[in-house]
Each structure stands twice: as C-alpha cells, then as structure tokens.
Amino acid sequence: MAVLDPDQIVRFEEDGPAVVLLDQRRLPAEVAYLTCRSVPELADAIRTLAVRGAPAIGIAAAYGIALAAARGDDLREAAAVLAASRPTAVNLAWAIDELLPEPTVERARELHADEVDRCRRMAAHAAELLRPGTRALTHCNAGGLATGGYGTAVGALRAAWERGLLERVLVDETRPLLQGSRLTAFELEQLGIPYAVIADSAAASLMAAGEVDCVVTGADRIAANGDTANKIGTYGLAVLANHHEIPLYVVAPTSTVDLRTPSGAEIPIEERSPDEITTRFAARNPAFDVTPASLISAIVTEHGAHRAPYVESLAALV
Numbered sequence: 451m452a453v454l455d456p457d458q459i460v461r462f463e464e465d466g467p468a469v470v471l472l473d474q475r476r477l478p479a480e481v482a483y484l485t486c487r488s489v490p491e492l493a494d495a496i497r498t499l500a501v502r503g504a505p506a507i508g509i510a511a512a513y514g515i516a517l518a519a520a521r522g523d524d525l526r527e528a529a530a531v532l533a534a535s536r537p538t539a540v541n542l543a544w545a546i547d548e549l550l551p552e553p554t555v556e557r558a559r560e561l562h563a564d565e566v567d568r569c570r571r572m573a574a575h576a577a578e579l580l581r582p583g584t585r586a587l588t589h590c591n592a593g594g595l596a597t598g599g600y601g602t603a604v605g606a607l608r609a610a611w612e613r614g615l616l617e618r619v620l621v622d623e624t625r626p627l628l629q630g631s632r633l634t635a636f637e638l639e640q641l642g643i644p645y646a647v648i649a650d651s652a653a654a655s656l657m658a659a660g661e662v663d664c665v666v667t668g669a670d671r672i673a674a675n676g677d678t679a680n681k682i683g684t685y686g687l688a689v690l691a692n693h694h695e696i697p698l699y700v701v702a703p704t705s706t707v708d709l710r711t712p713s714g715a716e717i718p719i720e721e722r723s724p725d726e727i728t729t730r731f732a733a734r735n736p737a738f739d740v741t742p743a744s745l746i747s748a749i750v751t752e753h754g755a756h757r758a759p760y761v762e763s764l765a766a767l768v
C-alpha cells in the first residue's frame with residue numbers, strides 16, 4: 451500500500467457507503483484516513499483541507515455526488531453544499547457538473563482516473579520545457595496529494611527527474627498552512643527527488659544568487675485570458691521570476707481552465723479564518739492570489755504547452 455496511490459488519497463467505499471480521504475491535515479506526522487459518510491461531513495473535510503488541491507477537491511466532490519445518490523439524498527442540495535465548500539478552484543464546480551447527469555460511483559471513478567491520466571500527460575509536456583541540470587522552485591503542493599494521484603507541477607518535476615533533467619527542487623514552505631514543507635517535501639522524499647524546503651521569503655535572494663532556473667506551480671483557476679489563481683504567494687514569485695528573467699510555468703489540467711471567467715479580476719478569492727495566521731492579533735488571510743498572464747511563460751495542460759496570447763491558445767482547448 452503506497453500512501454500516494456490514487457485510491458489511498460481519495461476513494462469511495464460501497465460498504466458504508468463512504469468517501470475515504472487521506473487526512474492531509476495530519477501529514478507528514480501521521481498517515482491517517484478520514485471516513486465521510488455524508489455530504490456535509492465531506493464538505494467540512496474539503497473546507498478544513500483534509501483533502502485539498504484543485505483537482506483533488508473536484509474528485510472528492512465527484513465521489514460526494516455519488517455518495518449522495520447512493521444514500522438517496524437530494525442531489526441538487528448535495529451539489530450546492532459541496533460547491534460552497536471552497537470558492538476559488540473551479541475544479542470543484544466542474545466535477546459536480548460532470549457527475550450530476552450520471553451520479554454513479556463508476557462515473558466518479560472514471561473522472562478520478564481521467565484526472566490522474568491528464569496529470570501524466572501534462573507532466574510529460576512540461577518536462578520537455580526543462581533543460582538538463584534544472585534547479586526548480588515550487589510553491590504550495592501541486593503533487594499527487596493535490597490531484598488524487600501523480601500531480602501537476604510536482605508531476606512535471608517527477609517526469610523531469612525520471613528523464614535525468616532535474617538536479618533538485620527548492621520547496622517554498624507556503625505560509626500559513628505549510629503545504630510546501632508538510633506535503634510537497636513529503637512527496638519529494640517518497641519519490642527520492644533531492645529537495646530543500648525554504649522560507650517563502652528566501653526565494654528572492656536565492657533567485658538573485660542564480661540558484662533557480664525555473665518556477666513551476668499548479669493552478670486553482672485559469673481565466674480565459676491566462677490570468678491564473680493559485681496559492682497565495684504565487685503572484686509574488688511570478689514578479690520575482692520576471693525580475694530575474696527566470697521562466698514561470700503553470701502546469702494544470704483543462705478541468706482548471708475556466709473559459710467562462712474572462713480574467714483574473716472575476717476569480718473569487720477565498721479569504722480564510724484569520725486564526726490560521728494568528729489568534730492574538732487582527733489578521734487577514736487571503737488564501738489565493740492571481741498571477742497576471744503576462745508573467746506566465748507557458749501554461750501546460752494535458753494537450754501541451756500553451757503560450758501567449760492565452761486568449762487564443764486557451765480558446766483552442768474547447
């Protein structure tokens with residue numbers, strides 16, 4: 451049983467019925483599973499990041515719709531509860547829409563397998579962009595944990611490592627919930643890829659010192675013009691990368707591309723509890739930011755590397 455196998459990260463169990471999640475809040479200290487027997491329980495698990503990452507929450511919601519159908523729940527109500535659990539990643543709404551016409555476990559499993567397959571395909575395309583000896587920097591966790599298997603940005607690094615193109619990875623800690631130092635480091639360790647966790651604020655000076663050849667991240671929602679929402683801090687990295695003339699690649703499946711949202715200005719940004727920052731003082735906690743398309747060197751999907759003007763190269767995806 452490998453902890454990063456797709457069915458370990460999220461699965462449906464008929465004898466329950468239940469959606470079972472690897473509880474990402476407890477990693478890396480503990481490998482523990484969370485059993486959700488109802489849609490409100492699953493929505494709570496998504497809201498509190500027991501399962502997180504744009505494709506993974508979509509997959510979990512797909513199993514949630516199948517769970518609601520198996521229980522005989524009102525599907526519209528289940529869809530509304532799940533869709534409200536997190537606002538920024540479009541994969542959530544996308545997966546729910548995919549399941550509603552055919553709310554079966556088989557369809558949810560197919561969607562899960564398709565997402566993992568998309569990851570493998572985009573990772574191969576992304577690896578082609580990297581030169582031998584690449585020292586990459588990544589932010590948050592866009593690995594198998596975030597996608598239900600294999601990963602987007604981490605998948606690209608994994609494919610590059612397997613092809614002998616990757617020297618090592620700098621992993622942003624990713625404040626405040628530490629998806630980088632808890633989850634990406636855990637995955638890279640499991641995969642045997644050399645890495646070092648850095649404080650988010652160390653990226654600038656390491657770029658200036660010539661220690662970063664490219665930045666590779668995932669995405670939560672890509673607007674029609676290529677503006678991309680991802681974990682808070684990605685925009686700052688993109689500005690830094692631009693200043694140091696380092697390419698920034700966004701690696702994401704087409705389920706993250708939202709052609710109905712014209713630009714980043716229309717992407718809803720989740721503001722989480724200030725308690726995640728400090729319980730002592732007043733705080734603000736936007737969980738995502740938007741990187742303007744002009745700072746993105748390429749958006750890599752399962753169909754290949756898309757370049758500016760994104761309004762044209764992304765439109766070709768439908």
Ligand code: MRU
Binds near residue numbers: 505591593596597
């Ligand atoms: O708040 P999270 O942990 O769900 O944020 C996740 C990210 O920002 C990831 O980079 C993104 O979902 C891409 S996942 C392949």
